[in-house]
Amino acid sequence: MLKKQNDATLAAPGSQSGKTAADWEMRGRIMTKEEVWKTLELVKDPEIHSVSIVDLGMVERVDVHDGAVSISLLPTFLGCPALDIIRAKVEEAVKQAGASAVTVEFLRHPPWTSDRISEAGRERLKQFGIAPPPRQMSPGAWQVECPYCGAERTVMENLFGPTACRSIFYCKQCKNPFEAMKPVLISG
Structure with missing residues (x-):
């Protein structure tokens, strides 16, 4: 049983208190694809809190059918230990x-x-202190x-960083260590 409290806050004994009437009305309505995409823009990577999964290019497809939402994501690395966290954050958001029902799947194809990574995502990575991967990779x-300083006088200190998708670098210009996202490109 719901009770009306101050400021139209609704709560039931033992339930999630603090929900407003608008929150209860939102649950179970049919969302549009655009609304789902906007919601996904708010879901941040659990290891890089300034970048959304949309900006990282992880969202491959969004489908809405009879109120049920199906989302297909591309993991940045197949062995990423954060996939369960990402799935839970997407479902919750x-x-x-x-949405009345949400299904999240991780695809292997396309890789x-x-x-x-969007331009906004690349900029947010820099602001977080992580060098984005190069747009074009050439041999060598x-x-x-x-x-931090934009210098190209950098050296790789360790191919293996704190996560599978990052390496450790050192800047000879500003003398700061930093992480860089590993480039993952499909050779043609």
Whole structure:
């Protein structure tokens, strides 16, 4: 049983208190694809809190059918330990936005590539202190620009960073260590 409280807040004994009448009305309504995409823009990568899964290019497809939302995501790395967290965050966000049912699947094909990262995502990575991967890879050394000073006088200290998708670099210009996202490109 719901009780009306101050400021139109509704609560039932033992339920989620603090929900407003608008929150209860949102649950179970039919969302549009555009609303789902806008909601997904709010879901941040659990390891890089300034970048959304949309900006990382992880969202491959969104389908809405009879109020049920189906979302297909591309993992940045198949062995990423954060996939369960990402799935839970997506399900929670879309349900809170009003979907009656949410299904999230991770696809292996097409594979995610680093060129899927949006310009906004690349800028947010830099602001977070992570160098984005190069747009174009050419044979030879991997040139990485320092996210702090913009210098290209950088060296890789360790191919293996704190996560599977990042490496550790050092900037000879500003003397700062930093992480860089590994480029993942499909050779043609």
